[in-house]
Amino acid sequence: xxxxxxxxxxxxxxxxxxxxxxxxxxxxxxxxxxxxxxxxxxxxxxxxxxxxxxxxxxxxxxxxxxxxxxxxxxxxxxxxxxxxxxxxxxxxxxxxxxxxxxxxxxxxxxxxxxxxxxxxxxxxxxxxxxxxxxxxxxxxxxxxxxxxxxxxxxxxxxxxxxxxxxxxxxxxxxxxxxxxxxxxxxxxxxxxxxxxxxxxxxxxxxxxxxxxxxxxxxxxxxxxxxxxxxxxxxxxxxxxxxxxxxxxxxxxxxxxxxxxxxxxxxxxxxxxxxxxxxxxxxxxxxxxxxxxxxxxxxxxxxxxxxxxxxxxxxxxxxx
Amino acid sequence: xxxxxxxxxxxxxxxxxxxxxxxxxxxxxxxxxxxxxxxxxxxxxxxxxxxxxxxxxxxxxxxxxxxxxxxxxxxxxxxxxxxxxxxxxxxxxxxxxxxxxxxxxxxxxxxxxxxxxxxxxxxxxxxxxxxxxxxxxxxxxxxxxxxxxxxxxxxxxxxxxxxxxxxxxxxxxxxxxxxxxxxxxxxxxxxxxxxxxxxxxxxxxxxxxxxxxxxxxxxxxxxxxxxxxxxxx
Numbered sequence: 001x002x003x004x005x006x007x008x009x010x011x012x013x014x015x016x017x018x019x020x021x022x023x024x025x026x027x028x029x030x031x032x033x034x035x036x037x038x039x040x041x042x043x044x045x046x047x048x049x050x051x052x053x054x055x056x057x058x059x060x061x062x063x064x065x066x067x068x069x070x071x072x073x074x075x076x077x078x079x080x081x082x083x084x085x086x087x088x089x090x091x092x093x094x095x096x097x098x099x100x101x102x103x104x105x106x107x108x109x110x111x112x113x114x115x116x117x118x119x120x121x122x123x124x125x126x127x128x129x130x131x132x133x134x135x136x137x138x139x140x141x142x143x144x145x146x147x148x149x150x151x152x153x154x155x156x157x158x159x160x161x162x163x164x165x166x167x168x169x170x171x172x173x174x175x176x177x178x179x180x181x182x183x184x185x186x187x188x189x190x191x192x193x194x195x196x197x198x199x200x201x202x203x204x205x206x207x208x209x210x211x212x213x214x215x216x217x218x219x220x221x222x223x224x225x226x227x228x229x230x231x232x233x234x235x236x237x238x239x240x241x242x243x244x245x246x247x248x249x250x251x252x253x254x255x256x257x258x259x260x261x262x263x264x265x266x267x268x269x270x271x272x273x274x275x276x277x278x279x280x281x282x283x284x285x286x287x288x289x290x291x292x293x294x295x296x297x298x299x300x301x302x303x304x305x306x307x308x309x310x311x312x313x314x315x316x317x318x319x
Numbered sequence: 320x321x322x323x324x325x326x327x328x329x330x331x332x333x334x335x336x337x338x339x340x341x342x343x344x345x346x347x348x349x350x351x352x353x354x355x356x357x358x359x360x361x362x363x364x365x366x367x368x369x370x371x372x373x374x375x376x377x378x379x380x381x382x383x384x385x386x387x388x389x390x391x392x393x394x395x396x397x398x399x400x401x402x403x404x405x406x407x408x409x410x411x412x413x414x415x416x417x418x419x420x421x422x423x424x425x426x427x428x429x430x431x432x433x434x435x436x437x438x439x440x441x442x443x444x445x446x447x448x449x450x451x452x453x454x455x456x457x458x459x460x461x462x463x464x465x466x467x468x469x470x471x472x473x474x475x476x477x478x479x480x481x482x483x484x485x486x487x488x489x490x491x492x493x494x495x496x497x498x499x500x501x502x503x504x505x506x507x508x509x510x511x512x513x514x515x516x517x518x519x520x521x522x523x524x525x526x527x528x529x530x531x532x533x534x535x536x537x538x539x540x541x542x543x544x545x546x547x548x549x550x551x552x
Contacts, residue, residue, distance in 0.1 A: 005517070005518075005535075008535060008538075008539070012542060080543075084543070084547050087547065088547065173444075182492035183492070184488065184490050184492075186482055186487045186488045187487060187488065187489070187490070187492075187493055188487050189493060190444070208487075244447075244448030245448040245449050245459050246487050247459050247460070247461060247462070247485035247486075247487070248482060248485065248486070248487040248488075249484070249485055250369070250481070250482060250483060250484055250485075250486075251368070251369040253365075253366050254366070254367075254368075254393060254394040255461070255462075255484065255485060256460070256461030256462065256485065259460070259461075261459050261460050263448050263449075263457075266458075266459075266460050268460040268461075279460050280460070
């Protein structure tokens with residue numbers, strides 16, 4: 001960062017210095033566009049669609065967001081550079097007025113006008129440049145529209161599928177099963193489904209243990225928390241952050257009650273009441289996963305979540 | 320008021336001839352300074368303070384050595400302060416609380432035995448949600464999570480095992496002895512983190528970093544505009 005800052009200052013000084021050093025630069029007749037400048041602008045304009053294609057490829061190959069940003073940012077930077085150079089070098093910025101006598105014959109006048117507007121042989125310079133610019137703009141618009149696919153039907157399956165089935169074991173980050181006896185009252189830990197993709201939306205769980213006499217679960221969930229061990233989706237129902245905060249009071253009568261808190265906007269969920277929201281912008285409960293303890297004493301799922309996992313959007317406001 | 324009482328108790332304790340047994344000296348100090356909330360027999364006073372039977376040496380040493388106890392008023396969140404007792408009195412009180420019943424002992428934490436990278440991983444996974452990634456502290460609904468920059472390795476270990484106030488406790492299954500050493504080592508490092516790139520920007524994450532990027536980008540755009548544009552004569 002410091003190095004970046006130094007480079008920036010150096011570049012600034014250089015630019016300013018360059019301008020100061022040659023104040024009386026001989027004015028170049030800019031309207032006499034050289035072939036080199038044109039070629040440069042054309043190359044830049046042609047690189048814009050290339051960068052846009054790279055953006056689309058990165059989007060579909062699920063590469064990192066850094067590459068996405070680099071591709072799209074690069075496309076914009078190339079287009080800006082092309083526009084800047086074209087404005088400076090190709091288009092005359094001066095107004096020239098050349099007086100000429102009025103033509104004597106109206107027919108002649110018309111012919112001159114016709115010749116002026118008639119396109120020349122093949123592709124003129126102007127048309128080539130305009131076509132390239134149009135292509136660049138179209139490619140940019142296309143690249144910007146592509147991410148809208150993420151909202152389409154293809155995304156729906158990923159958002160609703162859940163790896164949790166009755167009997168599926170809970171494992172820790174290293175893939176080891178979790179023995180119920182190792183979880184003390186007040187503990188909290190992160191768990192995943194055995195043999196499923198950890199990156200899946202519905203995979204991460206937050207497991208907590210409270211005293212069984214503290215439980216205030218709805219009647220139909222009365223057997224969801226063996227020994228006071230509860231499991232919830234780790235994805236906040238407000239904006240999808242990881243619910244990473246657990247408060248467990250050392251002395252109950254004088255302290256706030258046990259709750260899971262999302263670090264992004266402080267949505268607070270009462271674990272004793274099955275993830276019921278007690279504070280914050282989330283508007284539905286944290287989905288609870290029914291738990292059981294298998295013959296070896298390990299935690300297993302006893303079914304699927306109580307509601308839809310993940311942030312709320314249309315159609316998933318309440319559940 | 321409570322602190323004044325505690326100091327008075329301390330003065331009394333110092334004035335008395337040194338007790339033969341540190342537990343009985345601790346008990347005397349306890350009755351003077353702590354019993355109004357925790358009860359004369361340390362079994363708690365309903366609605367005032369919890370029973371200390373089974374609290375263990377770790378809890379007593381943590382609360383007293385960080386100045387969190389004695390508390391000004393029951394129900395308030397205990398926050399870090401100058402300790403009200405000197406080391407000898409804390410040791411006596413700790414011995415007394417530990418004698419009440421089995422509880423977590425003071426953990427032996429040595430940052431030198433720990434591994435920095437493992438400490439950072441474990442701290443990020445278990446602690447950073449509340450305490451912020453370099454231990455600067457933050458809030459949880461209903462309380463503050465304190466900065467950990469002043470905490471000694473021993474106090475860090477005690478807090479992990481005890482789970483003071485709203486903090487959940489972490490036992491050997493969740494954070495083992497070696498990981499605890501590593502966390503202490505990471506926290507020692509996190510007081511003055513080595514900010515790759517130069518600017519730490521308060522280590523509070525991507526928001527200030529993004530703002531700085533926008534500001535630098537804005538300046539850059541202004542420079543480009545200045546270079547491209549021409550003055551109207």
